[in-house]
Amino acid sequence: MLTSKGKKYLRKQSHDIQPIFQVGKAGVNDNMTTQISEALEKRELIKVSILQNNFDDNQAVADEIASQTGAQIVQVIGNTVILYKESVNNKQINLP
Template identity: 40%
Template sequence: MQLTNKQKQFLKSMAHSLRPVVLLGANGLTEGVLAEIEIALAHHELIKVKLPGDDREMRNAVIDAIVRETNAVKVQLIGKTVILYRPSDDKKIELPKK
């Protein structure tokens, strides 16, 4: 799924007031964490995930794995927090037209 710049800006503004729903711990990306992200995306559509560590390359690898496994879209990465979006069947968030 590709988002236009207008749609990304819309999602960023919606995510501004959100708190991270999932916090990755010292164990990193496990099956349980992926399951929790799946549940959060199915329920909220737009979530923040807080990543540990100072290694930027490792964080990017973890984000790529999350996006690949959950079929979500990375909206934005701010420091150690990533914003993810995946539309659900209920279509809770109405994106602006292209």
């Protein structure tokens, strides 16, 4: 579980990261969650953009992605979700 210090640190680290996945009107599917899991293993910290044509609640989309990938939600801000999952083989981020 992330502490408030950990979340603050990860928000700072994610500032310059561009979203690498987009959730559209089809919503979250198995293929997308598989790719997000693989990206989290390589990068540990990613952003996911939720497009305007997705009518689901942004927090609900973030919760669904997090539960299916085992990631932790750092922040949901606007239409962007910041996710963190500690990598097993490629640890890059050391939380305070």
